[in-house]
Amino acid sequence: MPAIVVKNLTKKYGGVIAVNALTFSVEKGELFGFIGPDGAGKTSLFRILTTLLLPDAGEASVNNLDVVKDYKKLRTQLGYMPGRFSLYQDLSVEENLKFFASVFGTTIEENYDLIKDIYVQIEPFKKRRAGQLSGGMKQKLALSCALIHKPEILFLDEPTTGVDAVSRKEFWEMLKRLQQKGITVVVSTPYMDEASLCGRIALIQNGKILGIDTPNNIVKTFDKPLLAVKARNTHALIEALRKYPHMHSLYPFGEFLHYTDKRVQFSNDEIHDYLTTEMIQQIEMKPIEPNIEDCFMALMEKQDHE
């Protein structure tokens, strides 16, 4: 039985369509990620699924409960961690946790085993006010608070935004452990590199899902050979490749440019020769495996053409 079933879900703000006729489902026990840039509609979608917003059209159910009609019952079963730090900054770590436990009619002791892994890391600071915690600590506390009532399904809206790299890694490990404990975990993130940590992902842009599958299968949909190109003058390199008639796509990734060609058959030397005639110096070229971001760009472009 799926944990989430969504059919033709649409949400508009005035003339802006935030969620555009989405249809998908998430299985019980999955670690599912929504990957997309800011403004893609992730937060709106999460708010609808957590009964905080009413959709304009379509329907959605979580744990077999309709998000509109059965919102009261659903609210006792789901855990939600909003994108913005939403705890009481003037309460201490312990007081926050106690408060959320009492709101859900439980105690810290009752569900301590569930949050133990996470909470031990912030326990030394339990007397500190939440407002004075670091970004990573805040997220750990927020996760503890969202878990304290042992939800069957957990929604986390951009939990790793604004968190340092080490804490991000730790955070994902925690999510993995929660999944192993049988909790369905639904995460959204703007970081493409986090996609591979999810069981399945949905790439989302402008309220639409570009692709939905396991990270590996998504990468397999990338059907063109990908080249990473680098030169001394990156700007000149971009100019030259843009002029190149066979260029299919070109995106900057750090110091490299990711390049695909329109032709099915071509040799890298051809491109190298062309760049040399364009006076590009210190050219470095190598074929690479596409990552999720390449796929995202390719899918986005494909959608734009349709």
Add this chain to the structure above:
Amino acid sequence: MKSFRGFIIKEFYHIFRDKRTMLILFGMPVIQLVLFGFAIRNEITDAKISIVDHSNDYITLEIKQKLLSSGYFLLQDDIDKDSDIEAVFRKGVVKEVIVFEQEFAQRLLRDGSAHIQIIADASDPNTANMLIGYTSSIIQDYQKSLKNQSSFLPQILPEVKLLYNPELKSVFMFVPGLIALLLMLVSALMTSITITREKELGTMEILLVSPLKPFQIIVGKVIPYLFLSFVNTATVLLLARLVFGVPFNGSYGLFFFEALLFVITALSLGIMISTISKTQQTAMMIALAGLMLPVIILSGFIFPVSSMPWPLQVFSNIVPAKWFLIIVKGIMLKGIGIEYLWKETMILAGMSLIFVSVSIKKFKIRLQ
């Protein structure tokens, strides 16, 4: 029930940890009372008056002397024609003119009544009221002394009665108004801010996704302030009694019951404000403009309702503080009981009921 208790404990933490809230809650009542009590007293001394004496007998002379030696009045011009009165007022210096009718002493002692006309510059209704009050109480005093001299009671007309606050001390008038103002401020302003703060900080999102019911969130927000408002009421009352010697003639039980009722009215108003405003700032603006000003201006706190133009008089009926003021003045100064105040009590109760049901209905179970 346990989740509800946790909620209330959390609210108390918020209040006791925010210095600004604490200052508003506990510093303001004292400051306000001292300000209104000492600084903004509107007792009048040395008000300029004129007297038109058509009689010039020994009684009018005595009354004049009494008036002028009271310390309240200074004689500005002696005029002898009624037609000069308007001209004197136009100059703007004279605030009151007293006119004795002809053969004042004779009429008073022979017929038993004589007329005094008290004309006041009503462009400042407050001062005018005060002056008329002073004048008539002095005349009454004099009249009483006449009683001892003659066998029957001579009457000086018109008789302007001033009961309940014979010394015309403004602080007596201010304390009931101040209690209303403070309760309104603490209850309505603070609750509306505390609810919108949850919206602004995003914590409302989590509260909504919790099994807490809307009325639990609302009542949980309100109970701490209900308690603190009570502490405040008691503080102000204590200060008023000890520092300013304000009388308290009625029953304390009834007083605190009515205060409770008014606090509930104010709290429900605060919640109503919070349901329509998204930020703390909006809530504060609405509460200040929409609640504080009517309490100060339209409740009879500073300006008597009876001297307002009729549209404002009608409007003042929907200001809860007006009714509370009538009740508090009644209990404190007149010492009357519920048998005289049940109508006002019912009105307040009705208002609370409407506000509470509207705000529970309007409380959004979702984000917008």
